[in-house]
Amino acid sequence: MDTAIAQRPRRKVLVVEDNELNRKLLEVRLEIHGYEALTTSEGAAALDIAREQQPDLILMDIQLPDISGIEAIRRLKADEQTRAIPIIVVSAFAMSYEKAGILASGCEAYITKPFKGEELAALMERYTGRGAPKARGSAERG
Ligand code: MN
Numbered sequence: 123m124d125t126a127i128a129q130r131p132r133r134k135v136l137v138v139e140d141n142e143l144n145r146k147l148l149e150v151r152l153e154i155h156g157y158e159a160l161t162t163s164e165g166a167a168a169l170d171i172a173r174e175q176q177p178d179l180i181l182m183d184i185q186l187p188d189i190s191g192i193e194a195i196r197r198l199k200a201d202e203q204t205r206a207i208p209i210i211v212v213s214a215f216a217m218s219y220e221k222a223g224i225l226a227s228g229c230e231a232y233i234t235k236p237f238k239g240e241e242l243a244a245l246m247e248r249y250t251g252r253g254a255p256k257a258r259g260s261a262e263r264g
Pocket of ligand 1: 139140141183184185186
């Protein structure tokens, strides 16, 4: 474990996205930017993976086959083992009432599909504090 920390492991990002193409695209984008990608297509599975893998960041879709992304975020933020993990919602939703629900869910940031690659990269850097040591609990809350 100590050795792995000394070698500065890549930041882990959990992608929760049920659309296979979108999931693959995000996975490729993450690899390009030097992150390790974990992926799932289901909200409930995301909760388990987050608890077990403690990713540095979660990219969350809203429309999922089981629980909604909003419900998944509420549960992640209600669980002390996962609440400090920043969550960026990546969604095609644009209606204002939907946006209000997303922002009220407790996520740290929101990006609408389609987005510019640099836009997502900047958000990911901001919320994973790349280059800095992992600092759970002191992360910026927005
Ligand atoms: Mn979806």
